Amino acid sequence: MRLSIASSLLFLAGAAHAxxxxxxxxxxxxxxxxxxxxxxxxxxxxQHAAKAVVLGHKxxxxxxxxxxxxxxxxxxxxxxxxxxxxxxxxxxxxxxLKASGKGSVEITQKDLPVQLLLSDVLKxxxxxxxxxxxxxxxxxxxxxxxxxxxxxxxxxxxxxVRYGKRATIQHIFRADAKSPPIFISLVFVLxxxxxxxxxxxxxxxxxxxxxxxxxxxxxxxxxxxxxxxSIIAIEGAFFLYYSAWNLFQILPVxxxxxxxxxxxxxxxxxxxxxRRLAGER
Numbered sequence: 666m667r668l669s670i671a672s673s674l675l676f677l678a679g680a681a682h683a684x685x686x687x688x689x690x691x692x693x694x695x696x697x698x699x700x701x702x703x704x705x706x707x708x709x710x711x712q713h714a715a716k717a718v719v720l721g722h723k724x725x726x727x728x729x730x731x732x733x734x735x736x737x738x739x740x741x742x743x744x745x746x747x748x749x750x751x752x753x754x755x756x757x758x759x760x761x762l763k764a765s766g767k768g769s770v771e772i773t774q775k776d777l778p779v780q781l782l783l784s785d786v787l788k789x790x791x792x793x794x795x796x797x798x799x800x801x802x803x804x805x806x807x808x809x810x811x812x813x814x815x816x817x818x819x820x821x822x823x824x825x826v827r828y829g830k831r832a833t834i835q836h837i838f839r840a841d842a843k844s845p846p847i848f849i850s851l852v853f854v855l856x857x858x859x860x861x862x863x864x865x866x867x868x869x870x871x872x873x874x875x876x877x878x879x880x881x882x883x884x885x886x887x888x889x890x891x892x893x894x895s896i897i898a899i900e901g902a903f904f905l906y907y908s909a910w911n912l913f914q915i916l917p918v919x920x921x922x923x924x925x926x927x928x929x930x931x932x933x934x935x936x937x938x939x940r941r942l943a944g945e946r
Contacts, residue, residue: 685734688733688793689791689802690709690710691729693707693728694718694727694789698723703727718808720774721814722774732762740763740766741766741793743794745791746760746770756781774813782811789808877945881933888929889933891929895925896926902915
């Protein structure tokens with residue numbers, strides 16, 4: 666928007682040394698909530714309006730004029746009302762023109778960008794230009810004071826994102842998880858070790874027959890040995906996870922051992938079932 670629209674139109678309009686130029690006649694600006702209550706001021710291509718017009722939140726600003734090429738009323742290729750704020754930001758509003766050169770444009774606060782709404786005073790200019798030898802014109806017309814609604818919050822302008830060097834971002838990462846105190850670890854280790862004799866005692870109490878071990882190993886030695894070994898290996902993997910490994914290291918190992926344990930355990934339990942069906946206890 667900072668690229669001057671008026672300058673661009675002048676560049677396209679024609680040579681600066683042309684004999685005739687585009688002008689305006691019968692120009693006026695009116696502001697009001699209704700046409701019957703509107704305040705009207707006149708301006709020409711050589712003299713802008715005497716007073717600034719006040720654009721309220723319910724008002725409509727109307728600019729009416731006739732464009733001329735030299736002394737002939739004619740419709741130009743382009744005709745704009747340009748509103749400019751103090752920093753040079755512009756907003757163009759094209760006029761609706763007839764073939765006779767008569768035209769007008771209506772503006773309300775809803776048509777204005779936020780940056781212009783927040784400005785105290787806007788300068789209005791008429792830009793007229795077309796193809797051909799006639800010189801385009803930038804005509805200072807009047808000033809506009811924007812009067813916002815006092816009962817509603819003022820509009821907020823959020824600056825657009827500008828790509829460039831940004832401030833350094835300092836990241837503070839959470840500290841790594843620490844192992845519990847050695848005393849607590851030893852208590853749980855002793856509890857697990859104490860459960861092993863209790864397990865064997867429970868087997869003997871429930872009537873486990875150790876005499877079947879040679880027959881079981883003789884019938885399906887690979888299944889029983891691999892199944893028991895996979896159970897021990899899984900326990901060892903959990904110990905390594907507790908002491909040194911991370912989750913990504915233990916997962917593939919446990920998955921492989923689980924598959925081995927499932928396949929070998931199926932064969933081993935089938936052998937046990939066969940002995941039970943044969944009446945061996």
